[in-house]
Amino acid sequence: MILMKKKYDYLIVGAGIFGSVCAYELSKKGKKCLVIDKRDVIGGNCYTENVDGIHVHKYGAHIFHTNDKHIWDYINQFAEFKQYTHNVIANYKGSMYTLPFNMWTFNQLWNVTTPEEAQEKINKQKYTGTITNLEEQALSMVGTDIYEKFIKGYTEKQWDKSCTELPASIIKRIPVRFTWDSNYFNDKYTGMPIGGYTQIFDKMLNDSEVLLNVDYFDNKDYYDNLADKIIYTGPIDKFFDYKFGRLEYRSLEWKTLKLSRDNFQGNPVINYTDAETPYTRILEHKWFDNHNQKGTVISYEYPKDYNGHNEPYYPIRDDRNTKTYEKYHELTKGLKTHIFGGRLATYVYYDMHQVIAQALTMIKEFD
Numbered sequence: 001m002i003l004m005k006k007k008y009d010y011l012i013v014g015a016g017i018f019g020s021v022c023a024y025e026l027s028k029k030g031k032k033c034l035v036i037d038k039r040d041v042i043g044g045n046c047y048t049e050n051v052d053g054i055h056v057h058k059y060g061a062h063i064f065h066t067n068d069k070h071i072w073d074y075i076n077q078f079a080e081f082k083q084y085t086h087n088v089i090a091n092y093k094g095s096m097y098t099l100p101f102n103m104w105t106f107n108q109l110w111n112v113t114t115p116e117e118a119q120e121k122i123n124k125q126k127y128t129g130t131i132t133n134l135e136e137q138a139l140s141m142v143g144t145d146i147y148e149k150f151i152k153g154y155t156e157k158q159w160d161k162s163c164t165e166l167p168a169s170i171i172k173r174i175p176v177r178f179t180w181d182s183n184y185f186n187d188k189y190t191g192m193p194i195g196g197y198t199q200i201f202d203k204m205l206n207d208s209e210v211l212l213n214v215d216y217f218d219n220k221d222y223y224d225n226l227a228d229k230i231i232y233t234g235p236i237d238k239f240f241d242y243k244f245g246r247l248e249y250r251s252l253e254w255k256t257l258k259l260s261r262d263n264f265q266g267n268p269v270i271n272y273t274d275a276e277t278p279y280t281r282i283l284e285h286k287w288f289d290n291h292n293q294k295g296t297v298i299s300y301e302y303p304k305d306y307n308g309h310n311e312p313y314y315p316i317r318d319d320r321n322t323k324t325y326e327k328y329h330e331l332t333k334g335l336k337t338h339i340f341g342g343r344l345a346t347y348v349y350y351d352m353h354q355v356i357a358q359a360l361t362m363i364k365e366f367d
Contacts, residue, residue: 014233016044018342021359027207048196055196066353081191115178137168153275233342249312
C-alpha cells in the first residue's frame, strides 16, 4: 500500500469509540486526522451489519446506557435512539429464569412472593466467611442456589478458570433486586440507535481520512512520521513489544446464522448458564430493534482463549496482570507524541458511555 507523504495533525490508531470520538472532536477544532484500523469496518466492537434490514451486532450485543445526560445528548446527535428495555433470560438446563436477579427470578426458583421471603432464602444460604475469590464473593451476595444455577457454570465457561481462582472484584457489581423489575439496566438513559451503530461512526469520521485493513505495526515508524501526535487505542503490551510479557485476555467467537423462520427465541439475549452448554448465550438480533422483517439472524457466542491473533475482549485483571499493566503505563509517561486511550490501551473493559467520557475528557487537554 502506498500513501501520499502527507502531514497530519493526528494519527489515530483504531476506528472504535475512543478513536472516532477523538477524530470527530479534533476535526471540529480544524485538526487534520488520519484514522487507521486493522479491521475492514469502522466502529470497533460496536459495528452493526445490515442483513436484510436486521442490524446484526457482529461483535456482540451493545446496549447504550448511561446516567450522564451530557453523554446521552452527545451520542444522540449522531443517531435517533429508541427506548429499549434490556430483558435477559437465563436457560439453566432447559428451565427459564429472568435476569438480573429480581423477584421474578426468586419466584421462579423458590415460589416466594414477597421480598422478605426472598431475602430470608438468600440469608440462609449466604457465605459469611472471609472473601478471597469470586466464588466466596458470589455466595456472600446471593447464596448457593443462585450461585450454582446462574453464576458458577456461566462464569467458568467465560473465563476458563474455576471461580475459586478468579478475583472477587469481577462480580462485586452483580445486581440483586427485591422488586419485580426485570430491566437489566437501571440507568436513567437507555436506548438503541434506530438503524444500527455503524451510522454513528460514519458521521464521527466524516471529516477524517480513514484507511481500513491497515495494521499499524506492519510499518509503525512510517505511520508515526505522518503526524505530529499519535492517538493509540490498541493493546498496550503490543505497543511496547511485550517488554514485560503479554497481558491476559479472554476472547469471543460467534457462529452467526441466517434463518428462514421469523422468530427463533423471542428475546434478544438468552444466557446458557450451565457448564455443559459450550456457548454462553444466543443473540437474536432483530429483537434489539423490534423489527418485523421476514426471517431472523442469530449468533451463538463462544468464549475463547486469547492467542494473540484473535480479538482481545475481557482483560483478566488479576494481581499479576494489573502489575504488568502498571509497568506498561509507566512507559507511556515518557512519550511526548503518543496518547493512549480506550479499553485495550488502558486494559479496562469499559461500557460505551465510559469510553466516550474518557475521550471527551482527554480531548480537553489537547491543543
